[in-house]
Amino acid sequence: MQKINLFDTTLRDGEQSPGVNLNLQEKLEIAKQLERLGMDIIEAGFPASSKGDFQSVKEIASTVKNSSVTGLARSVTQDIDIAWEALKDSAEPRLHVFIATSPIHLQHKLKKTPDEVLETAVTMVKYAARKFPIVQWSAEDACRSDLPFLAKIVEAVIEAGAKVVNIPDTVGFTTPAHYGSVFKYLKEHVPNIHKVDLSAHCHDDLGLAVANSLAAIEAGATQIEGTINGIGERAGNAALEEVALALHIRKDFYQADSGLILPEIKRTSELISKLTGMTIAPNKAIVGKNAFAHESGIHQDGVLKNPLTYEIISPELVGVKQNPIVLGKHSGRHAFRTRLVELGFALEDNQANVLFEKFKDLADKKKDITDDDLFALVLQKQVSSDERYKLEALQVQYGMNNIPTATITLRKHNGEVVQEAATGSGSVEAIYNTLERCLAQDIKLLDYRLQSINGGPDALAEVFVKVQSEGVEASGRGVAFDVLESSAKAYLNAINRLFAIQQHRTKQEVM
Ligand code: KIV
Ligand code: ZN
Numbered sequence: 001m002q003k004i005n006l007f008d009t010t011l012r013d014g015e016q017s018p019g020v021n022l023n024l025q026e027k028l029e030i031a032k033q034l035e036r037l038g039m040d041i042i043e044a045g046f047p048a049s050s051k052g053d054f055q056s057v058k059e060i061a062s063t064v065k066n067s068s069v070t071g072l073a074r075s076v077t078q079d080i081d082i083a084w085e086a087l088k089d090s091a092e093p094r095l096h097v098f099i100a101t102s103p104i105h106l107q108h109k110l111k112k113t114p115d116e117v118l119e120t121a122v123t124m125v126k127y128a129a130r131k132f133p134i135v136q137w138s139a140e141d142a143c144r145s146d147l148p149f150l151a152k153i154v155e156a157v158i159e160a161g162a163k164v165v166n167i168p169d170t171v172g173f174t175t176p177a178h179y180g181s182v183f184k185y186l187k188e189h190v191p192n193i194h195k196v197d198l199s200a201h202c203h204d205d206l207g208l209a210v211a212n213s214l215a216a217i218e219a220g221a222t223q224i225e226g227t228i229n230g231i232g233e234r235a236g237n238a239a240l241e242e243v244a245l246a247l248h249i250r251k252d253f254y255q256a257d258s259g260l261i262l263p264e265i266k267r268t269s270e271l272i273s274k275l276t277g278m279t280i281a282p283n284k285a286i287v288g289k290n291a292f293a294h295e296s297g298i299h300q301d302g303v304l305k306n307p308l309t310y311e312i313i314s315p316e317l318v319g320v321k322q323n324p325i326v327l328g329k330h331s332g333r334h335a336f337r338t339r340l341v342e343l344g345f346a347l348e349d350n351q352a353n354v355l356f357e358k359f360k361d362l363a364d365k366k367k368d369i370t371d372d373d374l375f376a377l378v379l380q381k382q383v384s385s386d387e388r389y390k391l392e393a394l395q396v397q398y399g400m401n402n403i404p405t406a407t408i409t410l411r412k413h414n415g416e417v418v419q420e421a422a423t424g425s426g427s428v429e430a431i432y433n434t435l436e437r438c439l440a441q442d443i444k445l446l447d448y449r450l451q452s453i454n455g456g457p458d459a460l461a462e463v464f465v466k467v468q469s470e471g472v473e474a475s476g477r478g479v480a481f482d483v484l485e486s487s488a489k490a491y492l493n494a495i496n497r498l499f500a501i502q503q504h505r506t507k508q509e510v511m
Contacts, residue, residue: 002256004217004247006240007041007199007225008034010272011056012072013237014227015045019447019466019475020276021497024056030272031060033344034228035067037268038261039240041223043096046072047086048079054086061090070094070136075124084131095128096166098138101145101153114146118153122160129161136164138201143167143174143182150182151189158190164197164223169212172205172235176215183219199223202238204230209238214246217256224258228272229280229287241265241286241318249312266319267344270372274379277464277475279449286318326370329363343371345378365481366458376453376460376479387496388413389439394488398427406430408488410438428487435491443495444468447475450483463490467498474498 011027014020022030027044034042044060045053061069069090073079075097087093099110099121106112112120121137128135137157142150154165167182174182179200187193200216200223202209213224230239244260251257269287273280282289292315294300302309315322327339333356340347340355347355358377363369393409407421408431420437424430428448436443447466452459463486466475476494480486 001251002217002222002254004221004243004256004258005040005197005223006244006258006260007043007070007201007223008039008227008240009043009201009225009237010034010227010231011060012043012045013233014231014272014276016233017231017236017276017278019473020231020278021474021501022275023497023500024052024059026275027056028059028063029345030275031064031069032346033264033268033271035064036261036344037264038259039067040259041068041070041094043070043072043225048073048082054082057083057086058089061087061093065091068092068094068134070096073097073128075099075120077124077127080124080128080131087132092134093132094134094136095132096136096138097124097128098140098166098168099124100140101150102141102143103146104144105141114149114153118156121153122156125157125160125162134163135161136166136199137162138166138168138199140168141170143169143179144171147182147185148189151186154186155190155192158192158196162196164199165193166199166201166223166225167216167221168201168225169203169209170201172203172209174202174212175206175208176211179212180215180219183216183221187220197222199225200238201225203233204235204237207235209236210242210246213238213243214254217247217254229269229278229284231272231276231278239285241269245286245313245318248317262317263319266321270375271344274375274477277449277466277477279451279464286313291315292320321371326368327359327363327374328368329360331363331369339371339374340378343374343378347378362460366460370454372453373460376462379477380479387492388499389492389496391488391492392417394431394485396427396430396484404430406434408434408438410435410492427484431484431488432491435488435495439495441469443498445491446473448487450487453479461486463487465490465494467491467494469498470502472498472501474501 031042044057047054047057057071071083071087073083083095099117125135125137198221200213200221202212224243226238226240228240230236244258247254247257280288294303299310336356336359337352390411392411395407397405403423404427405423409419411417418438420434422433422437424433446468449464451462453462460479461483463478474494474497476490478486478489478493
């Protein structure tokens with residue numbers, strides 16, 4: 001059985017999804033969960049792209065021990081040096097360096113000849129290999145490249161010291177048969193190809209990313225790159241949970257398997273969905289809400305007689321719980337802490353104590369506290385740790401024939417208090433107009449989504465928003481029993497992130 005390495009780029013290509021911006025704490029939480037999932041390689045970011053990315057790659061590299069951590073670099077020495085500073089403390093420093101190889105990229109983007117690109121690629125791989133024990137080289141837009149040139153440059157970078165060669169379908173243009181033929185061509189025309197792991201990296205513009213990745217395995221790829229839930233640039237990347245399950249369920253055909261700990265899939269998917277604000281379609285394979293729901297009477301009857309009639313994957317295999325564990329107001333500190341650890345949150349004593357108090361408040365108002373509620377509690381706590389503005393008070397007046405009015409008090413991190421009131425055509429708009437007035441900044445609301453956690457009349461309300469100001473986009477999340485309070489919290493959370501990004505950019509401009 002061939003072992004296929006999985007390379008997760010949720011924190012790099014996935015974070016490039018429009019409107020997704022994760023803070024350091026959230027990236028660390030995701031990286032730790034990816035490690036628990038058994039991910040072979042975690043691409044933690046692009047260290048030279050910003051100070052924030054550098055810091056998070058560095059932190060993840062020194063925290064994660066059981067997965068290899070990597071960072072992206074363009075083919076310039078400065079990017080490689082910065083990546084080394086971020087990754088040198090990791091268990092197995094690994095660099096991912098790339099350059100485009102297609103005629104369209106060479107002519108219009110790089111304005112270089114093929115010979116110049118080949119020389120740069122070789123020089124940069126040699127430079128990187130002097131620092132990093134493992135260098136992965138990627139041919140950006142490989143699928144629209146001239147095959148003889150691709151083979152020539154691949155041979156040269158292997159000679160220069162690359163240990164992994166990645167053949168990305170950057171624009172999601174390829175099809176399974178075509179992608180397989182590119183790998184076969186390289187296997188047949190690159191004499192030193194046996195010295196490296198061949199990697200596939202597919203985008204989903206034609207909805208073929210997973211199928212293309214599997215075709216690459218059939219043609220000899222031993223590493224697959226992608227993201228959890230398939231998030232990423234434009235239509236996203238290959239969903240790694242789908243690749244892993246296809247290999248597992250169809251081992252008979254692929255004669256290959258990944259090393260993923262499959263029961264960790266559901267939890268990882270939920271964590272990433274919550275932190276990125278990218279909801280999962282109910283019919284999404286493996287992790288969608290309906291992935292294991294049988295609606296038709298004939299199917300239900302068959303499944304009751306024998307699940308194998310209509311179920312090729314058992315829900316338990318991927319960590320979907322049929323009878324979720326619930327806590328309640330009689331649950332003690334120990335049970336609470338144990339459940340958090342089982343959910344993957346290793347908290348310090350003082351953090352766990354603060355959360356326990358919040359849990360008790362919640363349990364006074366809500367009979368059954370599920371894993372989803374606990375998730376919301378922990379994530380909300382992390383969200384509020386680096387706030388510049390805090391919501392002190394919120395009052396909304398609403399009547400069917402009156403104009404909704406909101407009054408809000410905010411406290412700034414320097415202790416200053418701001419209070420304002422404004423109206424709107426609905427209560428949420430009144431709140432957002434008031435917040436905009438408090439912050440004295442033009443803010444555009446791009447997206448607003450409301451959902452209940454678990455359902456039922458005592459469910460928590462969770463709101464996701466996306467805002468834009470002065471060309472910067474940020475998303476935010478808020479959870480409360482009341483829809484209006486969670487709406488205000490989500491907006492403020494997005495604003496706090498927006499300010500953090502703007503402040504960061506200003507610092508970089510000054511430097
Ligand atoms: O899609 C792509 O080509 C990439 C490279 C940087 C590997 O993400
Ligand atoms: Zn990509």
